[in-house]
Amino acid sequence: MKELLRHNRDEVLARIHAAAEAGGRDPSEVRLVAVTKSVASDVALALAGLGQLDLAENRAPVFEEKVAAFRAAGVEVRWHFIGHIQRNKARRVARLADVIHSVDSLALLETLDRVCAEEGLRREIYLQVKVADESAKGGLAPDEVAAAAARAAASASLTLRGLMAMAPLEPSGDRQAAAAEAFAALRTLSLDLPHELFGGPPAQLSMGMSGDYEIAVREGAHLVRVGTALFRGLRAGEPAP
Numbered sequence: 001m002k003e004l005l006r007h008n009r010d011e012v013l014a015r016i017h018a019a020a021e022a023g024g025r026d027p028s029e030v031r032l033v034a035v036t037k038s039v040a041s042d043v044a045l046a047l048a049g050l051g052q053l054d055l056a057e058n059r060a061p062v063f064e065e066k067v068a069a070f071r072a073a074g075v076e077v078r079w080h081f082i083g084h085i086q087r088n089k090a091r092r093v094a095r096l097a098d099v100i101h102s103v104d105s106l107a108l109l110e111t112l113d114r115v116c117a118e119e120g121l122r123r124e125i126y127l128q129v130k131v132a133d134e135s136a137k138g139g140l141a142p143d144e145v146a147a148a149a150a151r152a153a154a155s156a157s158l159t160l161r162g163l164m165a166m167a168p169l170e171p172s173g174d175r176q177a178a179a180a181e182a183f184a185a186l187r188t189l190s191l192d193l194p195h196e197l198f199g200g201p202p203a204q205l206s207m208g209m210s211g212d213y214e215i216a217v218r219e220g221a222h223l224v225r226v227g228t229a230l231f232r233g234l235r236a237g238e239p240a241p
Contacts, residue, residue: 063079094121
């Protein structure tokens with residue numbers, strides 16, 4: 001299994017490299033975040049053993065189980081949380097996640113600020129932006145982002161790193177064109193925000209998943225959240241060797 005994981009990861013990294021060069025970018029600007037939500041802890045541990053140390057989950061209960069398994073194994077990784085966070089579960093997520101990509105409302109931002117202060121934590125966050133008009137998808141409206149970014153930048157417990165978005169789930173036209181349009185919209189929005197809100201460098205962009213990460217890289221992604229492409233060919237729950 002480990003060799004299949006290695007093959008899949010190498011292929012994804014090669015595609016990221018090629019997409020960055022095609023977009024006139026330095027490939028080192030792009031970080032692969034492996035989404036381990038669909039695999040058991042032993043598979044995620046095997047991937048970490050290959051050097052993939054940025055891992056992501058999207059549901060609090062499973063996230064807690066994964067973190068416990070890694071701690072029991074003595075393996076340290078950088079945990080990202082990418083799913084919707086109910087405010088009553090914000091504390092559970094904040095205790096475990098190094099980076100939270102899915103801050104999709106001012107109310108959640110306020111809650112995370114409070115619980116992190118109470119817990120003595122400092123967490124990196126990304127503001128989730130709704131760049132496609134889909135009722136099923138959450139996120140801040142583009143005209144809400146500047147105020148939310150200013151509020152996040154003023155926090156003593158949160159470090160604002162950038163913006164996050166997803167391509168339309170059910171585009172009305174060509175899927176790739178719709179993804180490119182959504183990612184370009186996030187990039188354009190980020191350019192209007194002062195660098196000081198992000199600690200000096202420009203906003204980092206978290207965008208792109210298994211079906212569209214190459215498009216995201218060409219459009220300026222700094223982090224791509226890839227799951228399916230990394231675990232292709234593996235059976236769910238297959239034990240690590």
